[in-house]
Amino acid sequence: MARPDHMRFHAEIGLPLEALIKSGTAQPVLAPRFPSASGPISVPFAPVAAPHEGVEFHHFWLRHRAIAGDEASDLFDLSPAIALDHSVGAGAPLWDAVLKGGLAFGLRLERGRYAGALLQLAQRAGALVDAGKAGDHAPDEHGDLAGDLVIECGPERSGGGAQAEAGAWSNGRLTLPCTLPCTSTLPGAEWQVCVNAARRFVGLSAPLANSANEQREYTRLAQQEAQRIADMDALLQESDPLASHTFASTHPALARKLALFAACGRIPTEDFEVFTPPEWLAAMWGRGVRPRRYDRMANRMPQQQLIEWLASLKRQRDALTRARETV
Amino acid sequence: MRGGEAADGIDHVVIVGGGTAGWMTAAGLAHMLGPTGVKVTLIESEAIGVVGVGEATLPHIKAFNDTIGIDEAEFMAATSATFKLGIEFVDWGRKGDSYIHPFGEFGLPNEGVAFHHYWRKFADQPGTGDLDQYSLPVVACRKARFQPPSEDPRSVLSTYRYAYQFDTLQYAPFMRAHAEKSGVKRIEGKVVDVALDPENGRVRDLTLENGQVIAGDLFVDCTGFFGLLIERHLQTGYDDWSEWLPADRAVAVPCQSAGPLLPYTRATAHEAGWSWRIPLQHRTGNGHVYSSRFLSDDAACDTLLAGLEGERLADPRFLRFVTGKRRKLWNRNVVAIGLSGGFLEPLESTSIYLIQEGISKLVELFPQTQDCAVETREYNHWMDLQFERIRDFLILHYHATMRDDSDFWNHMRTMRVPDTLEARLDLFRAHGHVSAYDHGLFLVPSWIAVLIGQGVMPDACDARVANLPDDHVRQHLAGLRGHMDKAANNMEDHAAFLGRYAAISGAA
Ligand SMILES: Cc1cc2nc3c(=O)[nH]c(=O)nc-3n(C[C@H](O)[C@H](O)[C@H](O)COP(=O)(O)OP(=O)(O)OC[C@H]3O[C@@H](n4cnc5c(N)ncnc54)[C@H](O)[C@@H]3O)c2cc1C
Numbered sequence: 001m002a003r004p005d006h007m008r009f010h011a012e013i014g015l016p017l018e019a020l021i022k023s024g025t026a027q028p029v030l031a032p033r034f035p036s037a038s039g040p041i042s043v044p045f046a047p048v049a050a051p052h053e054g055v056e057f058h059h060f061w062l063r064h065r066a067i068a069g070d071e072a073s074d075l076f077d078l079s080p081a082i083a084l085d086h087s088v089g090a091g092a093p094l095w096d097a098v099l100k101g102g103l104a105f106g107l108r109l110e111r112g113r114y115a116g117a118l119l120q121l122a123q124r125a126g127a128l129v130d131a132g133k134a135g136d137h138a139p140d141e142h143g144d145l146a147g148d149l150v151i152e153c154g155p156e157r158s159g160g161g162a163q164a165e166a167g168a169w170s171n172g173r174l175t176l177p178c179t180l181p182c183t184s185t186l187p188g189a190e191w192q193v194c195v196n197a198a199r200r201f202v203g204l205s206a207p208l209a210n211s212a213n214e215q216r217e218y219t220r221l222a223q224q225e226a227q228r229i230a231d232m233d234a235l236l237q238e239s240d241p242l243a244s245h246t247f248a249s250t251h252p253a254l255a256r257k258l259a260l261f262a263a264c265g266r267i268p269t270e271d272f273e274v275f276t277p278p279e280w281l282a283a284m285w286g287r288g289v290r291p292r293r294y295d296r297m298a299n300r301m302p303q304q305q306l307i308e309w310l311a312s313l314k315r316q317r318d319a320l321t322r323a324r325e326t327v
Numbered sequence: 328m329r330g331g332e333a334a335d336g337i338d339h340v341v342i343v344g345g346g347t348a349g350w351m352t353a354a355g356l357a358h359m360l361g362p363t364g365v366k367v368t369l370i371e372s373e374a375i376g377v378v379g380v381g382e383a384t385l386p387h388i389k390a391f392n393d394t395i396g397i398d399e400a401e402f403m404a405a406t407s408a409t410f411k412l413g414i415e416f417v418d419w420g421r422k423g424d425s426y427i428h429p430f431g432e433f434g435l436p437n438e439g440v441a442f443h444h445y446w447r448k449f450a451d452q453p454g455t456g457d458l459d460q461y462s463l464p465v466v467a468c469r470k471a472r473f474q475p476p477s478e479d480p481r482s483v484l485s486t487y488r489y490a491y492q493f494d495t496l497q498y499a500p501f502m503r504a505h506a507e508k509s510g511v512k513r514i515e516g517k518v519v520d521v522a523l524d525p526e527n528g529r530v531r532d533l534t535l536e537n538g539q540v541i542a543g544d545l546f547v548d549c550t551g552f553f554g555l556l557i558e559r560h561l562q563t564g565y566d567d568w569s570e571w572l573p574a575d576r577a578v579a580v581p582c583q584s585a586g587p588l589l590p591y592t593r594a595t596a597h598e599a600g601w602s603w604r605i606p607l608q609h610r611t612g613n614g615h616v617y618s619s620r621f622l623s624d625d626a627a628c629d630t631l632l633a634g635l636e637g638e639r640l641a642d643p644r645f646l647r648f649v650t651g652k653r654r655k656l657w658n659r660n661v662v663a664i665g666l667s668g669g670f671l672e673p674l675e676s677t678s679i680y681l682i683q684e685g686i687s688k689l690v691e692l693f694p695q696t697q698d699c700a701v702e703t704r705e706y707n708h709w710m711d712l713q714f715e716r717i718r719d720f721l722i723l724h725y726h727a728t729m730r731d732d733s734d735f736w737n738h739m740r741t742m743r744v745p746d747t748l749e750a751r752l753d754l755f756r757a758h759g760h761v762s763a764y765d766h767g768l769f770l771v772p773s774w775i776a777v778l779i780g781q782g783v784m785p786d787a788c789d790a791r792v793a794n795l796p797d798d799h800v801r802q803h804l805a806g807l808r809g810h811m812d813k814a815a816n817n818m819e820d821h822a823a824f825l826g827r828y829a830a831i832s833g834a835a
Contacts, residue, residue, distance in 0.1 A: 012439070202439070205790040206758040213757040216750070220762075256708070263701035266691060268709075271765045293695050299363040 001029060003188040004045050004104040009195045013121055021095055025114050026107040028098040030081035032187035034283060036236040041286030044081030045104040047278040049313055055297045058281060059265055060306055062294035067303075075285060078313045081105075083320040097320070106188055148208045149174060153194070167193075167222035169215045172208075174201065182233035189229050192274055196225060224272045227253065232275055232283060241287050258289060265291030335697045337544040337660075338365055343518055343533065343556060344549030345371025347381055347495060348665020348682045350502035351391070352547050355686040357509035358395040360693060367510070370533065370541065372517040378551050378646065378666060380579050381495050382605045382612045383411065383592040383676040385768070386430050386488035391683045397505060400828055405501045406493035407608040409825060410473050410590045412464040414675065417595040419781055421729045426457070426780030427591065428675075429464035431487025432772050434807050440791050442807070443775050447759055447788035448800050455804065458779050463487055466811045471587045472818035473825075483814050490676075492592060492605045492612075514541065518550075521560045529660040529697070530556060544697070545660050547689075548667045557653055557663040564654035565669075571722045571744065572650035573621075573735075574600050574672045578628050579614035579644050583637030588822040594674060597630050598622060599735035603673065608825065610640055616672060621735040648672070652714045657706045660697065662689055669714060674724060677717050680768060684713055716767035719748040720774070727752070727781040752783065759785030 002009075010017060020026035031044035049057040061075050076082055081103050084094075098105050123129060152175040168175055176197045183189040200221055204214040231254035238244050242262060247255040253270045260266050261284050267277045275283070301309075340356055342349050349369055357367045392402060402408065413429035420426075434442025442461060449455040459465040464487035467473060477484035507513060516535035524531045532542040548556040557563050569575060584606060593604040600617030615631040628643050652669030656662065663669075664685040671677055688709050692702040726744050730736035744752075751762045755778050761771045787793060792800065819827075 202791075204758075204760050206760075207787075207790055210757070213750075213754045214760060217754050217760065217762055256705070259701045260705050263699075264692065264694075266705075268705060269765070273765075295691075296363045296365075296693055296695065297359065297690070 001032060001188045002026075002107040002109055002191045004106055005192060005195060006107050012199075013118075015117060015121060020107065020109075020114075020117070023113060023117075025110050025117060028095060029106040029108045029187075030085040030098065030103055031079065031282075032106065034187065034232075034236055034286070035185055036283075036287060037239050038287060041236070041283060042076065042079075042082050042085070043279050043282040043286070044076070044079050044085070045106060045276070045279065046079075046081045047281075048075060048079045049309070052301065052309075053297070055295050056265075056277075056281075058291075059294040059298040060301060060309070062265065062291065063298045064306055064310060066294070076282065078310070078317050080313075080317055080320055083317045086321075101320075109191075148172065152176060167226045168219040169201070169222070170219065174218070182229055186229065186232060186236075189232075189274065193225065193229070196274075197222065221272060224270070225274055227251075228270065228272065228274045231257075232280075235283055235287060241284075242289055258284065261291060262289055263292060265294050337694050337696060337699075339543045340365060340367050340545045340547060341533065341541055341543030342367065342369040342547040342549055343371075344551060344665070344667070345369055345499060345503065345513070346377035346549060346551055346665065347499055347502075347679060348551070348667070349547075349549035350499045350506055351679075351682050352549055352664050352686050352689075353511045354395050354502050354506035354509060355391070355683075355690065356547075357506055357511045359690045361510050365693070366512075367506075368512045368514060368541065368543065369506070370514045370516060370518060370535070373515060374517060375553075377495075377499060379496060379644070380577070380612075380614060380646065381673070381678060382607065383414075383492050383603070383673075384490040385676055385680045386490045387680050387683055388490055389488075391686075395505070395509075402501065403491070403493075403825075403828060406491075406497045407610075408491045408493035409588060409606055409608060410821060411490040411492050411592060412468050412473065412487060412590045413592075415468065415591055415593045416724070416777075416780060417593060418730075419594075419596045419601075419724060419728060421782065422732065424780075424782070426776065427459055427462075427465040427468050428773060428776040428780065429462050429468070429487060430489060431462060431464040433458055433775060434461040435483075435486070437803055438791070440789050441759075441761075441771070441775075443779065444759055444789040444792040445800050445803055447785055448792050448795075448797075449804065450784065456808065458775075461804070461807050461811060462776075463811045463814055464489075466815040467818055468589070468591045470815050470818075471589055471821050472815055473590045473821040474818040483810060489590075492607055494607055494609070494612075514539070518555060521556060523560065527659070527697075528561075530560065545662070545694075548661050548663045549665045551666040552648060552670075554653070554663065554667040556661045557656075557658060557667055561658050561661055563658045563663075565649070566651045566654055567649055568651040568671070568718055569649055571718065571742070572672055572725075573618040573738075574616045575647060575649060576619050576624065576627065577614050577616045577646045577648070577673070578624065578631055579612070579646065580631060580635070580642070581610045581612055581640045582635045583640060584609070584611050585637040587820075588825065590821040592676065595634070596730070598626075598733045600627070601674065602631055602634060604634075604636070611637060614673070616674070618735060621733070621738075652711070655703075655707050656685065656710045657689075657703045662706070664689075668710070671714065671717055671721055674721055675717075675769075677721075677768065681710075681713060681717070685710065712766060713768065715747075716764070716769070719745055719751070720769045720777070722748055723752075723774075723777055724781065727778065727783050729782060752778075755783060756785060758787050758789060760789070 031042040033040040034043050047057060051057060058075055084097060084101060119129060150173045152173065176194055183193055200218055204218050206214045231251050234251050234254055235241050242258060256268055257280060260268050267280050269277060342353050349371060353367055353369045356365065413427045415425060415427045417425045436442055437445065443458060446458050446461060463483055476487055479485055516537055516539065518533045519536050520534035522531045530546045532540050534540050546556055548554065589606050595602050599621035600615060602613065602615040605612035613631060613635060615627050617627045624645060648670050650670060650672050653663050656668045665682050668685065688706050692706055694702050722744050725739040728736060728740050754760050754762050761774045763771055
């Protein structure tokens with residue numbers, strides 16, 4: 001699966017979305033389901049609604065619920081992304097709705113075809129492609145494969161030589177963080193780390209023989225990114241994330257997110273996040289973490305305006321659900 | 328679920344101090360939190376007065392003004408403000424050098440590669456010119472021109488932002504009027520006693536010289552270098568960064584304007600520090616920042632007075648400070664905003680920006696009750712990061728120099744700098760790549776401006792540009808330089824623009 005960043009990446013490499021749609025390579029995904037210790041959680045890419053005067057929608061929703069006392073409703077009941085996402089697999093009309101809807105969306109990719117399209121592009125750009133397994137190439141006396149740089153892309157590592165840590169670039173070897181197990185369980189993570197790695201590597205372009213500083217910087221950034229993914233994985237896999245005593249030392253950034261969100265509903269971000277605040281919100285919410293209070297600034301909106309806002313979101317959600325049912 | 332009142336609720340904020348920090352905080356909190364039931368009181372003492380310096384700002388101030396509903400034309404007229412497109416640094420890398428750190432980009436990226444790599448490819452060749460010549464705000468500064476930026480991302484006029492240079496003595500009263508309109512209650516008086524709650528150590532109330540007692544739920548210490556609540560009473564502690572930023576004194580003096588009205592601040596390096604020149608509509612602000620370890624007050628004052636461009640308008644005023652920040656900017660129920668929270672010296676005009684950051688973070692995290700340890704921790708975490716990243720950027724100015732004409736510069740050039748900065752320098756020196764971050768004031772173009780401006784030249788450019796045909800790169804450079812020059816020529820003279828500004832904004 002590709003995350004919404006596919007728009008930018010595919011534009012960068014010259015792979016138009018229309019081609020992916022026409023060839024049946026891609027279907028839209030608006031709210032992938034993340035596996036968790038408490039069952040799958042829908043994590044929409046788009047927020048339930050846009051922030052108002054800098055205050056995220058969920059604070060308004062919490063305010064309304066506190067007043068209306070409507071304990072049965074859920075914040076994500078109003079998510080247009082979730083409403084629309086259920087129509088995945090329905091074909092052309094769905095694409096229309098997604099493209100018209102203006103919501104951030106990812107792509108569920110048919111792996112073989114997508115790899116084929118990328119391969120073609122790579123070859124057109126001059127890449128030499130060898131279908132043999134890496135292990136087929138004879139390592140040199142240091143155990144390294146021939147070539148100036150070996151990029152390890154899969155969990156199966158090629159033979160010999162000093163192995164780089166996941167996400168690191170050193171000793172002529174660059175290991176993508178997708179070799180970390182959690183990138184394959186979190187939808188879109190594997191794709192995103194590959195894209196980020198390619199961008200980072202290209203962005204730090206330098207002659208390989210003289211790239212010690214670039215290697216250090218690459219590794220620093222890649223490892224921060226890997227940590228952000230590991231944070232999400234830990235949030236999802238821990239049986240009771242809020243009660244975890246180890247997060248403060250093993251996942252300090254996650255501990256910071258959980259503590260602040262539980263205290264006041266804010267979601268702090270680090271440098272180089274992979275998942276966006278709406279995704280963190282959905283994941284924390286799905287794991288049962290609830291803020292003790294909402295942002296006081298949400299009280300600035302007159303009650304009537306809030307009621308009308310919520311009603312319009314509900315109408316929008318219903319329209320999407322109906323559209324889905326008629327497909 | 329709480330969003331409203333509670334027994335130990337925080338509904339009354341008391342701000343102590345009526346300088347720039349105090350009145351900005353009062354206006355910000357009253358505008359943003361007033362409608363949610365928060366009451367704001369500000370205590371200030373005319374007898375003590377304000378620090379009276381701090382006139383150059385960064386572009387973020389416009390967003391703050393817009394958020395709290397300040398009309399730009401009214402603000403500019405009331406504070407005798409001019410527009411600011413950047414800061415000129417004279418004699419920093421070497422004596423005789425000059426570069427401008429603009430509020431904007433250098434060139435335009437091409438095929439995903441930042442422009443300075445294209446420039447680097449031919450930087451050593453005659454005819455390429457300084458990097459400055461490829462930045463529209465810099466070219467505009469050099470020609471004393473100004474035009475508000477465009478919102479159309481395809482236009483070269485969208486490649487910069489602007490800030491203001493204003494009269495600080497007019498700014499606080501202007502903000503005061505605005506804050507009072509938003510419901511802030513002002514109390515004149517000197518705080519002479521601070522009562523702490525014996526149970527939890529929080530500030531309970533303040534006593535004024537006339538005996539009046541003022542209680543509050545949350546206190547904002549805006550008492551400047553006094554740090555009345557945060558330090559004198561809560562003894563929070565201070566992280567002293569003078570090891571890296573040794574300037575500890577300043578002498579300031581205004582003078583009459585002379586020459587064209589420039590849309591930028593000038594920072595000229597001297598024997599043991601640097602002097603500022605800030606052009607306002609009605610006068611020019613000047614000051615000399617220096618390290619007392621390396622220079623006497625008299626010598627500093629002489630250097631300042633010798634460099635004045637117009638007739639002196641007041642006696643020189645001396646100020647003392649220690650660069651660094653409070654260990655916790657929010658401690659118990661006191662938040663330190665402004666000079667009471669820390670000071671990184673005036674180079675790059677970051678103090679008012681830090682005031683703004685303090686206000687917006689406080690509004691974002693504004694607690695409902697005194698049970699707010701998490702919000703406090705988050706506030707401190709955020710502000711520490713801001714201070715530290717600015718600190719590294721400021722150190723760069725002093726450290727990345729070839730100057731060896733005084734003990735001060737020899738010390739600054741050879742001192743050990745924080746590892747974070749050392750790694751950045753190494754990365755840039757190799758192939759011109761800049762280590763980026765998402766959260767921090769100074770972004771990649773700012774680092775490039777100062778690094779290259781001070782003579783830190785990458786050994787080579789990005790490999791993608793190195794492999795491009797020379798003609799292609801030359802064309803790109805020449806095209807851009809011409810484009811910038813033409814765009815700047817089409818801008819209006821800064822002084823003329825200011826003269827017409829009130830009418831323009833009235834018509835808009
Ligand atoms: C040399 C120098 C140059 C600078 N240049 C710049 C610049 O170009 N750009 C920039 O952004 N920043 C600059 N700054 C920083 C800038 O001046 C300050 O950030 C800004 O003025 C805010 O100051 P303040 O309000 O914190 O303190 P002050 O202006 O000192 O205000 C303190 C207030 O507290 C009150 N007070 C103190 N004690 C008591 C008491 N006991 N009871 C009641 N009231 C009390 C005082 O009366 C006063 O109202 C500069 C600073 C210095 C020292």
